[in-house]
Amino acid sequence: xxSASASTHLAGRGATISDxxxxxxxxxxxxxxxxxxxxRSAFDTLIDELxxxxxxxxERGVGKSADAEDVAQEVFYRICARIADFDRxxxxxxxxxxxxxxxxxxxxxxxxxxxxxxDADALENHLDATASPEGALLEQELSRALEEVMGxxxxxxxxxxxxxxxGVADGPASPKARKxxxxxxxxxxxxxxxxxxxT
Amino acid sequence: MLTRDELRNGAQRAYxxxxxxxxARVGWYLVPIATLCALQTGACLxxxxxxxxxxxxxxxxxxxxxxxxxxxxxxLAAGALPLVFGLLLRxxxxxxxxxxxxxxxxAVCLAVGIPSGLWLGVRAARAHVGTADALTATGVATLAxxxxxxxxxxxxxxxxxxxxxxxxxxTLVPARQA
Numbered sequence: 001x002x003s004a005s006a007s008t009h010l011a012g013r014g015a016t017i018s019d020x021x022x023x024x025x026x027x028x029x030x031x032x033x034x035x036x037x038x039x040r041s042a043f044d045t046l047i048d049e050l051x052x053x054x055x056x057x058x059e060r061g062v063g064k065s066a067d068a069e070d071v072a073q074e075v076f077y078r079i080c081a082r083i084a085d086f087d088r089x090x091x092x093x094x095x096x097x098x099x100x101x102x103x104x105x106x107x108x109x110x111x112x113x114x115x116x117x118x119d120a121d122a123l124e125n126h127l128d129a130t131a132s133p134e135g136a137l138l139e140q141e142l143s144r145a146l147e148e149v150m151g152x153x154x155x156x157x158x159x160x161x162x163x164x165x166x167g168v169a170d171g172p173a174s175p176k177a178r179k180x181x182x183x184x185x186x187x188x189x190x191x192x193x194x195x196x197x198x199t
Numbered sequence: 200m201l202t203r204d205e206l207r208n209g210a211q212r213a214y215x216x217x218x219x220x221x222x223a224r225v226g227w228y229l230v231p232i233a234t235l236c237a238l239q240t241g242a243c244l245x246x247x248x249x250x251x252x253x254x255x256x257x258x259x260x261x262x263x264x265x266x267x268x269x270x271x272x273x274x275l276a277a278g279a280l281p282l283v284f285g286l287l288l289r290x291x292x293x294x295x296x297x298x299x300x301x302x303x304x305x306a307v308c309l310a311v312g313i314p315s316g317l318w319l320g321v322r323a324a325r326a327h328v329g330t331a332d333a334l335t336a337t338g339v340a341t342l343a344x345x346x347x348x349x350x351x352x353x354x355x356x357x358x359x360x361x362x363x364x365x366x367x368x369x370t371l372v373p374a375r376q377a
Contacts, residue, residue, distance in 0.1 A: 036265060037264055038218075038265055046210075069201060073201060077210055080210040080213040084217050084218045084221035
């Protein structure tokens, strides 16, 4: 068993996607064709030639993190699993890149989803903090005060603020409507101050 | 950190799994055909045995290598005609099921098997397929045709198998000698 890690050992050959020479491309294609034909001895060639390229490609797609090696490994296994469907008339390296691109994209989407979920969790935790008895009491008082202040507005004013039955009107508001909205908001602030200035 | 051996072993496992999945796709054709055979002929045990044998053989050959894959494809294509014909004959002439070995039913099955064998032989000769692969394809074709001819009894199965072998030999032997 070779003790050196596969990544460092093989990536040390300085493989990049752009400098993949014709000879190397041909070697990868031949190894893929041999494996598709059922020749299991082509694995070593595939590891020597294709793995560094896949690793380098993943590092570019995911960034030089521990994830890059995991993604590269996933891509390499996926390529091996789908070799039986490999069409020998196509270029092997392009075919492998197709799979790699898809996997990297999937990994990025997964990361993005995970980030969205963790953001949602953080928001939920924040909202949960107000679920304490004090928080609930404050929230109750605030909504009561808001209801009281809103009672001082006319039905038209509430409609203009988008709090009526019709909701917020679609499309950009006219300058006149914006001015009116501003006036109502000022009146709302004055009302709130007049009632709760002491508290 | 991933070692080379770990990578190789993992890749090989994925490869074998992938090959098996690709090979197993043949089940989408063979299982319904074996079920149809059992429903049409009533010989459930025979159809199940023949179907299992054919499925096992097809799975192994398709998993092994590409040559095996093409042998199975050719064999199944060649066996399709006697298979369909056997099922139809069983419906049209039910007396064939009890016919003796030397009978008109056997001759008809033989006659249907010959063109399939000829096609298989011509295909093998054109593609320069080795004798072993040609024989394998003939074996698959014989098993596939047996699924259809089981309802016709031993006479049907033997007739179709002889036809396939004869047709294949008629084209392959001269091609090999040339």
